[in-house]
Amino acid sequence: MAIGKRIRFFRNRKGMTQKQLGEILGFLGKTSDVRMAQYESEARTPKQDLVKEMAHILDVSPRAITVPEIDSYIGLMHTLFALEDMYGLKIGEIDGEVCLRLDKSTGSTYSTMFDMFHAWQEQAARLERGEITKEEYDQWRYKYPECESKHTKPSIGKSLKS
Template sequence: MAIGKRIRFFRNRKGMTQKQLGEMLGFLGRTSDVRIAQYESESRTPKSDLVKEMAQIFDVSPRAINVPNIDSYIGLMHTLFALEDMYGLKIGEIDGELCLRLDKSAGTTYSSMFDMFHAWQEQAARLERGEITKEEYDQWRYKYPELDTSGQQKKVIPSQELSDLITASLKEESE
């Protein structure tokens, strides 16, 4: 999820308007809501000190607002938290092992994600049974959905939030 969507998510979670948040950040008059709208639409990116101020207002870590860096364990955790917010991903325990699962109450998100996860699980099972090589498995993953023969991806329109997250992560790596 891109930083603008995270700001909107946490602002709404606190029940705040753009104007209220802007005023709390010290933007006065007419600029208070305009500035927040610009951050949420991503026509402007808040500087790190402003993100820290927002984090204090929202009572969250600045890492929860920023696009996570999945090259660190903390960044990975915040990515998983964002996936929980966006797609209903839940953590649980089965037979003493931690597992990630989809929340059935997430409606169409659940059925779309279930189909894609199921296609992935089928390929992982084929690898485990020795029906395909690790190279074939990796080829399937890295070219997904192009090489997916389950037909499930045709039901899904890729999420703009996920696309933004991946794009931002790749952009950060190249800088």
């Protein structure tokens, strides 16, 4: 999903107008909603420091705003191909169903990604069992890995270098 759509999604999730978000970010008067409309329409792209500030205001991780391009099925497929190349994500079949799995032969990448996927699966199971609300589940996802900081393994970049 493109950055503009993510900004709009999280702004709406917070119940904010473009003008409100723009003013909190420091854009004055009429320029506040115009600037936010430009970001959401992708006529302009916010710099990384502004993305971080937006994320703080919207109470999400900056990474939740800057996800890869997945607005089309083709874009999603190429994102999956990149994950296969970079992290050993494999496609397979179990009981006639297509599935994605981690490749154990990738060593520390497998271990790190397994821990991350397992944390995600645990939260999804808690939601399914009714132990947490959809809002709590979404908050966990959109602030990840902040909410996992006590249990987080080294960053992927560090894990891949070792």
